[in-house]
Amino acid sequence: MIEEIGTTELGELVVNLGPQHPSTHGVLHLVITLSGETIKKVEPHLGYIHRSIEKMCESLSYRQFIYVTSRMDYLSSHINNHGCALCVEKGMQIEVPPRAKVIRVLMDELTRLASHQLWWGAMAMDVGALTPFFHAFREREAINDIMEKTCGARLTMNYMCPGGVAFDLHPDFQREVKAFLAFFHGKLDEYDELVTDNVIFQGRMEGVGYLSREDAISYGCSGPTARASGVSCDIRKLSPYEVYDQVRFEEVTGTGGDCFARYKVRMGEMRQSISIIEQLIDNVPEGDFQAKTKAVLKLPKGEFYSKVETARGEFGVYIISEGATTPYRIKFRSPGFSNLSALDHMARGHKIGDLVAIMGTLDLVIPDIDR
Amino acid sequence: MNPQELKQQLEALLPSPTFEEGGEWTTLYTDPATWAETARRLRTTKVLDLDYLFCVTAVDWKTHFTMVYHLSSTTHRHTLVVKIRLDHEHPEVATVSDIWRTAEFHEREAYDLMGVVFTGHPDLRRLFMTDDWKGWPLRKDYEDPVNMIKL
Numbered sequence: 257m258i259e260e261i262g263t264t265e266l267g268e269l270v271v272n273l274g275p276q277h278p279s280t281h282g283v284l285h286l287v288i289t290l291s292g293e294t295i296k297k298v299e300p301h302l303g304y305i306h307r308s309i310e311k312m313c314e315s316l317s318y319r320q321f322i323y324v325t326s327r328m329d330y331l332s333s334h335i336n337n338h339g340c341a342l343c344v345e346k347g348m349q350i351e352v353p354p355r356a357k358v359i360r361v362l363m364d365e366l367t368r369l370a371s372h373q374l375w376w377g378a379m380a381m382d383v384g385a386l387t388p389f390f391h392a393f394r395e396r397e398a399i400n401d402i403m404e405k406t407c408g409a410r411l412t413m414n415y416m417c418p419g420g421v422a423f424d425l426h427p428d429f430q431r432e433v434k435a436f437l438a439f440f441h442g443k444l445d446e447y448d449e450l451v452t453d454n455v456i457f458q459g460r461m462e463g464v465g466y467l468s469r470e471d472a473i474s475y476g477c478s479g480p481t482a483r484a485s486g487v488s489c490d491i492r493k494l495s496p497y498e499v500y501d502q503v504r505f506e507e508v509t510g511t512g513g514d515c516f517a518r519y520k521v522r523m524g525e526m527r528q529s530i531s532i533i534e535q536l537i538d539n540v541p542e543g544d545f546q547a548k549t550k551a552v553l554k555l556p557k558g559e560f561y562s563k564v565e566t567a568r569g570e571f572g573v574y575i576i577s578e579g580a581t582t583p584y585r586i587k588f589r590s591p592g593f594s595n596l597s598a599l600d601h602m603a604r605g606h607k608i609g610d611l612v613a614i615m616g617t618l619d620l621v622i623p624d625i626d627r
Numbered sequence: 628m629n630p631q632e633l634k635q636q637l638e639a640l641l642p643s644p645t646f647e648e649g650g651e652w653t654t655l656y657t658d659p660a661t662w663a664e665t666a667r668r669l670r671t672t673k674v675l676d677l678d679y680l681f682c683v684t685a686v687d688w689k690t691h692f693t694m695v696y697h698l699s700s701t702t703h704r705h706t707l708v709v710k711i712r713l714d715h716e717h718p719e720v721a722t723v724s725d726i727w728r729t730a731e732f733h734e735r736e737a738y739d740l741m742g743v744v745f746t747g748h749p750d751l752r753r754l755f756m757t758d759d760w761k762g763w764p765l766r767k768d769y770e771d772p773v774n775m776i777k778l
Contacts, residue, residue: 561682
C-alpha cells in the first residue's frame with residue numbers, strides 16, 4: 257500500500273489514514289486523495305481483521321456458531337447473539353419462554369446504552385475533546401459490571417442461546433440496574449451540557465457530512481445513520497421481535513442528515529433505551545429462562561433470515577440449511593459495512609479534519625465490517 | 628403490499644416470472660441475461676418501489692452458483708428476494724451498483740470471496756483479501772492448508 261502515497265497528475269496528494277490511527281477506532285485503512293486540505297476521494301481498504309467468519313461458521317454447529325458472532329460487533333455482542341438465536345429459533349420453531357424474552361430485551365437495551373456511551377466518548381475525542389471519554393467510560397463501567405455478574409463476561413457475552421438465555425439473571429441484577437439508571441439519568445443532562453450545547457462542538461458538526469434521504473436508502477444505510485436522514489428503519493418498530501411491541505418507545509429520527517443530526521439521534525436513543533429498561537425491569541415474568549431443546553440442533557432444509565436492530569443498525573442473519581447439523585451457507589449482513597460505503601459520498605469536498613468527525617458519527621466497528 | 632398482490636404486480640410487470648414457494652418472502656427467479664433490465668424495473672416501478680437493497684449473498688451449490696438479492700421498499704414495506712442461477716465455470720452477472728449504490732461494496736465482497744464476476748462494475752477488485760490472493764475462500768472446494776483450521 258505504501259506505493260500509493262504520492263501525487264496524482266492533477267497535483268493532488270494521496271495519503272493513507274490508518275490502519276493504525278486513533279480516529280479509525282480499529283484497523284480501518286483509508287486512502288485519501290486530497291487537493292490541498294480538501295477531500296477529493298476516500299477509498300476504504302478493508303480486510304486487516306478479516307477472519308472469514310462466514311466460512312468458519314460452515315463447520316460449526318448451530319449452538320457453536322453464535323459464539324463466533326460476539327467477535328464481530330464486539331460492542332453489541334448481545335444483539336449479534338440475539339439475531340443468530342432468533343434465526344435458529346425460526347428454523348427450529350422453538351418458542352422462547354416469556355422470561356427469556358424480557359431478559360433478552362433488557363440485555364439488548366443495556367448493550368445499546370453501553371455502545372452509545374462508548375461512541376459518545378470516542379466521538380468527542382475524535383473532534384478534540386478528551387474529557388468526555390473519561391465520563392463515558394466511567395458510566396459504561398457500571399453496565400459492564402452488571403453484565404459481568406450475570407453473563408460472566410464484559411465484552412464477548414455469549415449469553416443468548418437458541419431457546420432463551422444461557423443462565424438466569426443474577427439475584428442482584430434488578431437492584432443494580434435500577435441503581436445504575438438512577439445514577440445515569442442526571443448524567444445524560446450532563447453530557448448535553450458538556451458536549452451537545454458546546455458551540456465549538458456544534459461548529460464542527462453542523463452541515464458536515466450531509467447524507468440525503470435518497471442516498472441513505474441507496475447506500476443501504478441503517479440504524480442512526482439512516483434515521484438522521486429521515487429514513488424510518490428501526491427493526492424494533494418495523495418487525496418487532498421479543499417484547500418490543502409491548503413496550504412504549506419512540507423511533508428517534510432526524511431530518512438534518514449531517515453529523516449533528518446523527519449525533520442527536522444517538523443521544524435520543526439513549527433516553528429511549530432507558531425508558532424501555534424502566535418499563536421492563538420490574539416486570540420480568542417468573543418461569544423458565546430457556547426452552548427445552550435437543551442437545552444437537554438440526555435445522556430443516558430451507559432458508560431462514562432474521563434481523564435485529566443493533567446499536568449501529570440492521571444486523572441480518574441469513575442461514576441456508578441442507579438439513580445437517582451445520583449450516584450450508586451463512587451470511588451476516590452487518591450494518592457497518594453498508595454505512596461505510598456511504599463514507600466517500602459524505603466526505604467529498606470537506607476538509608480532512610471533518611472526515612474524522614464523519615467517521616465518528618458513523619460509529620464504525622471494524623471487526624463488524626471485516627467479519 | 629401482501630405477498631399475493633406483490634406476485635400479481637410482478638406478473639404484470641415481467642414476462643413470465645418464476646417464483647419459488649415456501650420461503651418467508653416472495654422469491655423471484657431470474658436469469659443473468661435479463662437481470663439488469665429486471666432490476667431497473669423493480670427499482671423504478673412506482674407500485675413496487677424497491678429502493679433498499681439490504682443483503683447480497685452468493686451461494687456455492689457445487690454445480691452452480693446462486694446470487695441472492697434481498698430487496699425491500701421503504702415506502703410500501705414489502706420485501707422481495709431475487710435469485711439468479713449462475714454457471715459454475717464462468718459465474719458472471721450484470722452489476723446493479725448503478726441502481727443501488729450499496730451494491731458496489733456487496734458485489735466486491737461476492738467477487739472477493741466467491742469469485743463471481745460483475746460485468747460493468749466500476750471498481751471490481753479484492754475487498755478483504757490481499758490483491759495477490761489466489762482462489763476464492765468461500766467456495767466449497769477451496770483448500771488452504773496454512774490458514775484454514777478444520778474442526
